[in-house]
Amino acid sequence: xxxxxxxxxxxxxxxxxxxxxxxxxxxxxxxxxxxxxxxxxxxxxxxxxxxxxxxxxxxxxxxxxxxxxxxxxxxxxxxxxxxxxxxxxxxxxxxxxxxxxxxxxxxxxxxxxxxxxxxxxxxxxxxxxxxxxxxxxxxxxxxxxxxxxxxxxxxxxxxxxxxxxxxxxxxxxxxxxxxxxxxxxxxxxxxxxxxxxxxxxxxxxxxxxxxxxxxxxxxxxxxxxxxxxxxxxxxxxxxxxxxxxxxxxxxxxxxxxxxxxxxxxxxxxxxxxxxxxxxxxxxxxxxxxxxxxxxxxxxxxxxxxxxxxx
Amino acid sequence: xxxxxxxxxxxxxxxxxxxxxxxxxxxxxxxxxxxxxxxxxxxxxxxxxxxxxxxxxxxxxxxxxxxxxxxxxxxxxxxxxxxxxxxxxxxxxxxxxxxxxxxxxxxxxxxxxxxxxxxxxxxxxxxxxxxxxxxxxxxxxxxxxxxxxxxxxxxxxxxxxxxxxxxxxxxxxxxxxxxxxxxxxxxxxxxxxxxxxxxxxxxxxxxxxxxxxxxxxxxxxxxxxxxxxxxxxxxxxxxxxxxxxxxxxxxxxxxxxxxxxxxxxxxxxxxxxxxxxxxxxxxxxxxxxxxxxxxxxxxxxxxxxxxxxx
Numbered sequence: 048x049x050x051x052x053x054x055x056x057x058x059x060x061x062x063x064x065x066x067x068x069x070x071x072x073x074x075x076x077x078x079x080x081x082x083x084x085x086x087x088x089x090x091x092x093x094x095x096x097x098x099x100x101x102x103x104x105x106x107x108x109x110x111x112x113x114x115x116x117x118x119x120x121x122x123x124x125x126x127x128x129x130x131x132x133x134x135x136x137x138x139x140x141x142x143x144x145x146x147x148x149x150x151x152x153x154x155x156x157x158x159x160x161x162x163x164x165x166x167x168x169x170x171x172x173x174x175x176x177x178x179x180x181x182x183x184x185x186x187x188x189x190x191x192x193x194x195x196x197x198x199x200x201x202x203x204x205x206x207x208x209x210x211x212x213x214x215x216x217x218x219x220x221x222x223x224x225x226x227x228x229x230x231x232x233x234x235x236x237x238x239x240x241x242x243x244x245x246x247x248x249x250x251x252x253x254x255x256x257x258x259x260x261x262x263x264x265x266x267x268x269x270x271x272x273x274x275x276x277x278x279x280x281x282x283x284x285x286x287x288x289x290x291x292x293x294x295x296x297x298x299x300x301x302x303x304x305x306x307x308x309x310x311x312x313x314x315x316x317x318x319x320x321x322x323x324x325x326x327x328x329x330x331x332x333x334x335x336x337x338x339x340x341x342x343x344x345x346x347x348x349x350x351x352x353x354x355x356x357x
Numbered sequence: 358x359x360x361x362x363x364x365x366x367x368x369x370x371x372x373x374x375x376x377x378x379x380x381x382x383x384x385x386x387x388x389x390x391x392x393x394x395x396x397x398x399x400x401x402x403x404x405x406x407x408x409x410x411x412x413x414x415x416x417x418x419x420x421x422x423x424x425x426x427x428x429x430x431x432x433x434x435x436x437x438x439x440x441x442x443x444x445x446x447x448x449x450x451x452x453x454x455x456x457x458x459x460x461x462x463x464x465x466x467x468x469x470x471x472x473x474x475x476x477x478x479x480x481x482x483x484x485x486x487x488x489x490x491x492x493x494x495x496x497x498x499x500x501x502x503x504x505x506x507x508x509x510x511x512x513x514x515x516x517x518x519x520x521x522x523x524x525x526x527x528x529x530x531x532x533x534x535x536x537x538x539x540x541x542x543x544x545x546x547x548x549x550x551x552x553x554x555x556x557x558x559x560x561x562x563x564x565x566x567x568x569x570x571x572x573x574x575x576x577x578x579x580x581x582x583x584x585x586x587x588x589x590x591x592x593x594x595x596x597x598x599x600x601x602x603x604x605x606x607x608x609x610x611x612x613x614x615x616x617x618x619x620x621x622x623x624x625x626x627x628x629x630x631x632x633x634x635x636x637x638x639x640x641x642x643x644x645x646x647x648x649x650x651x652x653x654x655x656x657x658x659x660x661x662x663x664x665x666x667x
Contacts, residue, residue, distance in 0.1 A: 060433070060434070060437050061434050061437050061438065062399065062403065062434075063403075065403075065404070067400070086396055086397060086399070086400070086426075086427065087396060087397040087400055089372065089396070090372050090377070090396070090397055093372065093373075093375075094375070110459075110462040110463050111463050112429050112430050112433045112459070112463060113430075113433075116396075116426070116429055116430050117396065119426055120378075120396040120422050120423075120426050123422045123423075124370070124371050124372075127370050127371050128371065139462070141458075141461075141462035142462075144458055144462075145458055145459055145462065148451075148454055148455055148458050149420075149422070149455055151451075152420040152449070152451035152454075152455065152501075153420050153421050153422060153501065154500065154501050190464065191462075191463065191464050
């Protein structure tokens, strides 16, 4: 059961040094979730052997071009590839109008349905749920309405202690055990005691996505304990003044959030075009939070299965 | 004095095999003209060492995404690079609304002026003129409103026969000769006869851009004698049925147009994603028009200076 984050782009406003705009795909147990969709995302997906038709849910943080300008091309290519299943898109108020206007002038009637949910940028709220995950959005502090996303695996069943299972146990009794119930006979007598035959469930893994935002400790409560935290660090520490002015974060600010939220791993991204060499980003962040890495295009960051619930 | 066409992308609707969407830059005597602007154009410009700030005029043929979805990113990057000079954009009705809506939601007030001219898709008309070129648009036969463009160097001055110039000739007299006038004295007597001291001007070079369109011999009159003709050939000859149905052209249809219009060189482009190997495009076209080539990403096609007017 995979939980993999593939980075398609992690550069900020002006693409530079071959680095592309924000986009990443989270794969959870075979389901593909696209988070932000900067210009060229469909090209990046093709480059890294991704599959457009597997994406059923797209989350757009905000309407600065470097986070969504690839969306129309992606939608069009899905149409040209004869997609028929629904596509869910979650994004800021305005996204519906942007899509509608462009489909109108290209005279495109999609052969699949887009379920677009426009988000309130001030709420912490569950916006999506399917068989694998729940997704919450929460407010980030940027120049325009901007949401962060917290994507978490749903609670998993208890694990059976196989050597304790009697041969005669039925499938429905096993299902009851997995749900945490004791197995009882027709008189209500306990036959198999749950506590004796099960172990705690595997951990529900999670990704927190925070781009774009200025340093904002208020978000810690929304992302606490995430296995992966993607947090923007547009600037190095020495450019803190510019981070503040442009509603972005520095390496050390991102690392402070990671430390306070006690996440597993910090992925830094949304690098400014002013920096050619990105290695100082990692070293600066590691001064505060050791498990800091660069979100590098084409790389996949995996959270292993098998960790047990704390 | 250069006249160079640089191909940034020449694939049709779905990008494939690393081939990008339609975009090309014509460079005429230092001025850069961008024709179509598919998704990722700004990335292609960077890849091929182009310069965003040199582009002052953009021509968009139609509002299918593969021809314009890179425009907003390009406009934004010009803004972020602190552009202050005007940008002229010529494109179909609807383009103003598409740009306005997206700038509204990103809360971007550009620090330069965009002069957007929405084109009538049924007219053959001069849409642009500057010190180097005139640009005409003309109707193409596609599923939605679509314009072709004919970009031609302005008429050049007569060339002086240097060995015939007397030492005492003044700059204003030289200017008169270049304009085709005889030089006269205060009494109206001819001192220098133009016909004896000048040669015909150098040829005014031209590019015709025809994408997207079904086979339409009516366009020959708009593009006759072009040095370079970029004509779409989405399909090979064997797929003529699909070309007809989708309002596109085949190799042989493009070559027939090139032959009839007596152009210098045909560049084939807008290749369908169904073809991996493009070499049959060239060989099929060459059966009808020998000077046929593939419009290949990253390649520059030059028309030499020095040809004299026919």
